[in-house]
Amino acid sequence: xxxxxxxxxxxxxxxxxxxxxxxxxxxxxxxxxxxxxxxxxxxxxxxxxxxxxxxxxxxxxxxxxxxxxxxxxxxxxxxxxxxxxxxxxxxxxxxxxxxxxxxxxxxxxxxxxxxxxxxxxxxxxxxxxxxxxxxxxxxxxxxxxxxxxxxxxxxxxxxxxxxxxxxxxxxxxxxxxxxxxxxxxxxxxxxxxxxxxxxxxxxxxxxxxxxxxxxxxxxxxxxxxxxxxxxxxxxxxxxxxxxxxxxxxxxxxxxxxxxxxxxxxxxxxxxxxxxxxxxxxxxxxxxxxxxxxxxxxxxxxxxxxxxxxxxxxxxxxxxxxxxxxxxxxxxxxxxxxxxxxxxxxxxxxxxxxxxxxxxxxxxxxxxxxxxxxxxxxxxxxxxxxxxxxxxxxxxxxxxxxxxxxxxxxxxxxxxxxxxxxxxxxxxxxxxxxxxxxxxxxxxxxxxxxxxxxxxxxxxxxxxxxxxxxxxxxxxxxxxxxxxxxxxxxxxxxxxxxxxxxxxxxxxxxxxxxxxxxxxxxxxxxxxxxxxxxxxxxxxxxxxxxxxxxxxxxxxxxxxxxxxxxxxxxxxxxxxxxxxxxxxxxxxxxxxxxxxxxx
Amino acid sequence: xxxxxxxxxxxxxxxxxxxxxxxxxxxxxxxxxxxxxxxxxxxxxxxxxxxxxxxxxxxxxxxxxxxxxxxxxxxxxxxxxxxxxxxxxxxxxxxxxxxxxxxxxxxxxxxxxxxxxxxxxxxxxxxxxxxxxxxxxxxxxxxxxxxxxxxxxxxxxxxxxxxxxxxxxxxxxxxxxxxxxxxxxxxxxxxxxxxxxxxxxxxxxxxxxxxxxxxxxxxxxxxxxxxxxxxxxxxxxxxxxxxxxx
Numbered sequence: 050x051x052x053x054x055x056x057x058x059x060x061x062x063x064x065x066x067x068x069x070x071x072x073x074x075x076x077x078x079x080x081x082x083x084x085x086x087x088x089x090x091x092x093x094x095x096x097x098x099x100x101x102x103x104x105x106x107x108x109x110x111x112x113x114x115x116x117x118x119x120x121x122x123x124x125x126x127x128x129x130x131x132x133x134x135x136x137x138x139x140x141x142x143x144x145x146x147x148x149x150x151x152x153x154x155x156x157x158x159x160x161x162x163x164x165x166x167x168x169x170x171x172x173x174x175x176x177x178x179x180x181x182x183x184x185x186x187x188x189x190x191x192x193x194x195x196x197x198x199x200x201x202x203x204x205x206x207x208x209x210x211x212x213x214x215x216x217x218x219x220x221x222x223x224x225x226x227x228x229x230x231x232x233x234x235x236x237x238x239x240x241x242x243x244x245x246x247x248x249x250x251x252x253x254x255x256x257x258x259x260x261x262x263x264x265x266x267x268x269x270x271x272x273x274x275x276x277x278x279x280x281x282x283x284x285x286x287x288x289x290x291x292x293x294x295x296x297x298x299x300x301x302x303x304x305x306x307x308x309x310x311x312x313x314x315x316x317x318x319x320x321x322x323x324x325x326x327x328x329x330x331x332x333x334x335x336x337x338x339x340x341x342x343x344x345x346x347x348x349x350x351x352x353x354x355x356x357x358x359x360x361x362x363x364x365x366x367x368x369x370x371x372x373x374x375x376x377x378x379x380x381x382x383x384x385x386x387x388x389x390x391x392x393x394x395x396x397x398x399x400x401x402x403x404x405x406x407x408x409x410x411x412x413x414x415x416x417x418x419x420x421x422x423x424x425x426x427x428x429x430x431x432x433x434x435x436x437x438x439x440x441x442x443x444x445x446x447x448x449x450x451x452x453x454x455x456x457x458x459x460x461x462x463x464x465x466x467x468x469x470x471x472x473x474x475x476x477x478x479x480x481x482x483x484x485x486x487x488x489x490x491x492x493x494x495x496x497x498x499x500x501x502x503x504x505x506x507x508x509x510x511x512x513x514x515x516x517x518x519x520x521x522x523x524x525x526x527x528x529x530x531x532x533x534x535x536x537x538x539x540x541x542x543x544x545x546x547x548x549x550x551x552x553x554x555x556x557x558x559x560x561x562x563x564x565x566x567x568x569x570x571x572x573x574x575x576x577x578x579x580x581x582x583x584x585x586x587x588x589x590x591x592x593x594x595x596x597x598x599x600x601x602x603x604x605x606x607x608x609x610x611x612x613x614x615x616x617x618x619x620x621x622x623x624x625x626x627x628x629x630x631x632x633x634x635x636x637x638x639x640x641x642x643x644x645x646x647x
Numbered sequence: 648x649x650x651x652x653x654x655x656x657x658x659x660x661x662x663x664x665x666x667x668x669x670x671x672x673x674x675x676x677x678x679x680x681x682x683x684x685x686x687x688x689x690x691x692x693x694x695x696x697x698x699x700x701x702x703x704x705x706x707x708x709x710x711x712x713x714x715x716x717x718x719x720x721x722x723x724x725x726x727x728x729x730x731x732x733x734x735x736x737x738x739x740x741x742x743x744x745x746x747x748x749x750x751x752x753x754x755x756x757x758x759x760x761x762x763x764x765x766x767x768x769x770x771x772x773x774x775x776x777x778x779x780x781x782x783x784x785x786x787x788x789x790x791x792x793x794x795x796x797x798x799x800x801x802x803x804x805x806x807x808x809x810x811x812x813x814x815x816x817x818x819x820x821x822x823x824x825x826x827x828x829x830x831x832x833x834x835x836x837x838x839x840x841x842x843x844x845x846x847x848x849x850x851x852x853x854x855x856x857x858x859x860x861x862x863x864x865x866x867x868x869x870x871x872x873x874x875x876x877x878x879x880x881x882x883x884x885x886x887x888x889x890x891x892x893x
Binding site for chain 2: 260
């Protein structure tokens with residue numbers, strides 16, 4: 050089998066969502082030649098699905114807001130496990146990164162005084178999310194994609210990387226296939242940035258698209274990088290639950306940010322009963338107070354408990370359903386129609402209006418939505434240097450959802466889009482700088498032919514399993530045994546199941562040609578999904594406590610000693626091993642800021 | 648559980664046919680769900696593009712019974728049980744395989760649009776704009792690049808003027824820049840010459856199929872045409888320009 054095409058760049062960016070695009074722009078600004086590879090058409094990456102907004106302490110709506118408050122919110126939301134250096138850089142740089150988008154053509158919703166408007170979101174002390182209705186991700190990706198193209202990024206669309214090539218311990222290239230033709234292509238580069246996004250497709254009920262198969266996590270792991278915090282998978286509290294074909298589709302937190310309330314079957318606003326000790330006194334204590342806040346009096350009143358962090362709201366919804374107080378299709382009710390006018394809802398949440406109208410036959414300006422948790426985001430991922438986004442593999446970087454560290458045990462809504470642009474920029478700049486001192490390596494042909502033979506193996510088998518069946522089985526296992534509430538027994542079973550499926554992967558067959566063959570693509574993606582699944586299960590077994598997004602029914606409380614460690618996964622003699630690593634302690638003044646406030 | 652039969656286009660541009668598939672149908676299913684079920688159970692090599700499955704990314708555009716549609720937003724219950732459902736690729740583009748088209752020309756069109764160019768900042772922290780000033784531009788920025796308007800546009804679909812006419816999608820994109828109140832770039836020469844805006848004769852087919860309900864003809868194309876007319880065909884303004892140049 051031949052490699053039909055070869056390309057060379059100073060910096061290769063794998064992934065063309067928000068982080069990859071921003072990294073490419075930064076590397077070009079630093080003078081590097083940049084290749085940018087995406088699995089989909091340009092502009093279709095999962096960033097486009099981001100709805101509510103991006104968090105940045107611009108201080109437009111509330112002058113009291115600043116990076117310190119944003120830093121504190123992020124650290125507290127992450128339940129002690131955020132990397133403080135990343136959280137500080139993120140809070141400090143997000144405002145400049147957001148304003149820069151406007152210089153590149155983004156048009157965010159405006160406040161009365163003509164500056165960017167900022168919307169309230171869960172876990173944020175002040176309204177902080179720059180947004181465009183409920184299509185903020187679309188605005189971000191269009192802006193970045195057009196800017197990157199005009200700046201001269203060499204874009205490779207519908208191209209999937211399935212192997213990183215190392216030469217003398219350094220990352221030297223990436224082997225990929227064109228999805229439309231199935232032809233193989235080799236990219237050589239001085240440095241490589243992983244910006245491959247999430248891994249939620251390993252679960253059955255998910256807000257993630259087919260792309261989110263954890264490719265970057267698997268590529269990095271196989272190259273010798275460390276994975277961190279893999280047990281922390283965010284289940285967004287509000288996904289659609291009905292009809293079955295759209296179960297899991299995201300319902301933006303913006304609905305609650307704009308005043309939407311959660312009620313159970315009895316019509317009770319149950320979130321008032323679920324305020325954790327850590328946040329006591331930060332949230333409204335009566336419906337009247339919450340209503341006054343929604344109506345605009347935000348200094349004398351506290352925000353509604355619907356705006357607690359996502360881990361808290363998701364667990365509360367599960368508890369209500371389990372107590373028999375759920376909605377007809379196994380969720381709870383989310384209603385904004387009683388708090389806002391139809392015109393307001395259509396202006397502020399147009400795609401939610403459209404989505405429910407078209408897919409569920411529900412008019413959200415008059416009726417309640419039915420919602421429940423959906424797999425949404427990986428807080429964990431590839432362990433990176435907090436300032437440069439470098440992994441422990443020389444020449445390899447990671448930014449955005451694929452990287453770990455910023456969000457700890459739970460990510461705040463709105464911190465993802467700002468993560469992409471802050472750390473995308475940092476990774477791009479650092480990778481371009483390193484590239485100036487590195488030469489392109491020769492890649493041995495034998496390694497390439499072995500990788501190509503491995504990738505095409507299922508075409509040579511007859512009568513084996515259908516990859517779609519294997520994927521469905523994996524998704525059901527992760528849903529049932531590695532979901533929002535976990536136990537030792539179920540996790541042990543899941544570990545066995547996942548390892549069995551790993552074996553079954555080598556018996557799958559694929560029919561047809563290599564040109565745009567989804568069965569073959571799914572088989573290749575499954576390799577990454579199974580790597581991710583095993584890492585999540587192993588980390589979840591190790592964390593014998595409940596913290597943030599990770600809930601163990603057999604260890605329902607948080608354990609203070611585990612609140613100071615992360616679990617790190619690496620490959621050792623072909624086996625996945627876990628290790629503990631202490632969380633770096635912030636300096637005294639930042640510690641005081643986290644504990645006592647600004 | 649009910650069953651339904653689908654006719655799905657299989658093959659390439661010059662060698663294609665409709666294949667028949669019968670599958671079980673669940674409540675609330677959309678056309679894309681049906682394609683996925685066919686793929687998982689009967690034809691794993693059936694090619695279709697998709698991403699968000701919620702009408703936000705514009706990847707899954709096809710023609711359902713001859714009408715350009717986002718397959719993820721087209722419910723099976725919209726079709727009578729007795730009605731057959733035929734899914735074919737977008738006709739205005741070359742077919743790569745099955746339901747997947749080659750849309751690379753569209754990306755080249757986009758890259759040719761003169762880029763956004765802002766006026767100097769109004770203040771250190773950026774620009775000041777009123778919401779009403781940006782509503783029109785934001786309408787254009789809703790475009791999810793699904794290419795359904797390109798597909799239905801007769802200039803492209805019937806007359807195959809892909810080299811001469813940029814198409815409604817990229818007139819919307821151009822309008823998104825030009826209606827931005829802080830943009831200062833003059834794109835009228837581009838619109839007249841390389842974008843071929845004159846090919847559009849305002850039949851409004853594009854507006855009808857837009858899943859984002861953008862008034863493509865009225866709010867994007869006509870204002871851009873007016874700019875071209877002002878710039879090139881207004882004798883009074885031409886005189887003013889001539890005088891100013893002196």
